[in-house]
Amino acid sequence: MTGLDQVDEVLAALADPMRRRVLDGLAARGEATATGLAGELPVSRQAVVQHLSVLEKAGLVSSRRSGRERRYRVEPQRLDATARWMARVAATWDARLDVIRRLAESPDPKPSPSTTASPTARPPR
Template sequence: MTRPQPQVLAALADPTRWHVLQLLAERGEQTATQLAAPLPVSRPAVIKHLIALQQHDLVSSRRLGRARLYSANPSRLAETAQWMASVATTWEANLLRLKALAEDTRHTE
């Protein structure tokens, strides 16, 4: 399993970028103007967020006439989600071992 670059997680951590990604996942292809409509930021700000998401392959775009349509990249999101689930599983296992160790220590005192 490929570990995502820290910048991918940083890109996903921004609330506006996350909202843009959610809109693309829910609605499919959208223009920057369509994405900006429900958001509290301007169209140029949305474009900057889309560029940041595109740099990490979380979003792709294509031209249709004069418009640029953006869409979420589900495979990149799935990779990141799988990695995060793997990390969570590892942490859970470590915490269970720590709990067992703490309980064993408590019983031997």
């Protein structure tokens, strides 16, 4: 539902520090070109272009041509969606831990053979 491969792309995109710096610069300027951003980054213009390409495929950035230059700007939706996905997963984990703690504290007569394999609820895809 939450586009699981979208999440994949976003996470992969955000994983790179330089890419986050590009995003920072972009968010600060509001709108900028590759060469402009490269001006205050320790890498070549082409590197920035490639990063922006990845970011755009991930939906974190959009671009449009304006004359002989290409303007980029940040795109919050995907990021927000990913944030919500992440919060949901965290909540699932939390619930899972509660179950474990309850089992541990309960005066359980069955010591359970080996693994704590419990065929209970499975987290959403």
